[in-house]
Amino acid sequence: MEIAGFIASVLMGLSLGLIGGGGSILTVPILVYLFGVNPVLSTSYSLFVVGLTSLIGSYSHFKKGNLDLKTALIFGIPSIVSVYAVRKFVVPIIPDPVFSIGDLLITKSIFVLILFSVLMVLAALSMIRKSKREVVDCQQKISYNFPLILGEGILVGAITGLVGAGGGFLIIPALVLFGGLCMKKAVGTSLLIIALKSLIGFTGDLGAGLQLDISFMLMFAGFATVGIIVGTLISKHISNEKLKPAFGWFVLAMGLYIISKELLFTL
Numbered sequence: 001m002e003i004a005g006f007i008a009s010v011l012m013g014l015s016l017g018l019i020g021g022g023g024s025i026l027t028v029p030i031l032v033y034l035f036g037v038n039p040v041l042s043t044s045y046s047l048f049v050v051g052l053t054s055l056i057g058s059y060s061h062f063k064k065g066n067l068d069l070k071t072a073l074i075f076g077i078p079s080i081v082s083v084y085a086v087r088k089f090v091v092p093i094i095p096d097p098v099f100s101i102g103d104l105l106i107t108k109s110i111f112v113l114i115l116f117s118v119l120m121v122l123a124a125l126s127m128i129r130k131s132k133r134e135v136v137d138c139q140q141k142i143s144y145n146f147p148l149i150l151g152e153g154i155l156v157g158a159i160t161g162l163v164g165a166g167g168g169f170l171i172i173p174a175l176v177l178f179g180g181l182c183m184k185k186a187v188g189t190s191l192l193i194i195a196l197k198s199l200i201g202f203t204g205d206l207g208a209g210l211q212l213d214i215s216f217m218l219m220f221a222g223f224a225t226v227g228i229i230v231g232t233l234i235s236k237h238i239s240n241e242k243l244k245p246a247f248g249w250f251v252l253a254m255g256l257y258i259i260s261k262e263l264l265f266t267l
Contacts, residue, residue: 068179
């Protein structure tokens, strides 16, 4: 299964490079179901892998001028504080089991996977539906809605901290609606935000008692990095607008499978 897992990590990076986001949502399922990693521990690995791959992706956008550093800081700071606080203080005190309903016992691992699968379903729906025509001009002056940016940043940071996913499908619309960015700059800026909050959130796990296998984590991240580099190179010749809905249906199926496996099959 390990060989299948490393192949899947390359494919995850490949999808991230091809469609510009969403691929990292598969990191936790790959770690849990192909490598047998504990779900809570897999969210920590995921933060590092998602952070590293997003940082690489953001660099290519930076070279193209599709990255707004000021907006990344304004949106990223509350998100970074939130994800670090959740990883450092909230995740360690989540009880195990979390709760029970009759004969159904919701352990901490099942709780994390259910939260993650719900996020997968939401991300899938955002990829499946057709995006609206861009209404923001990349040349116009940026106007910030600071209260909404603050609230959205804290919310996305908390979600990232709990489930170890980047949350790009939440960040990009927020950057367009509340940050006044055009879509191209929103995509590039979101990758930098995801990179910063994921990597800093990962530091919240250091010293938290998690048994991190650094060599495995680096190897997994290495395979994913190969995938995103290849995906970025060939993305110039493939329309991501055609790939994204198909990938969305796949993520939707995966999310529903996890819900049924972890919740329904335990009844």
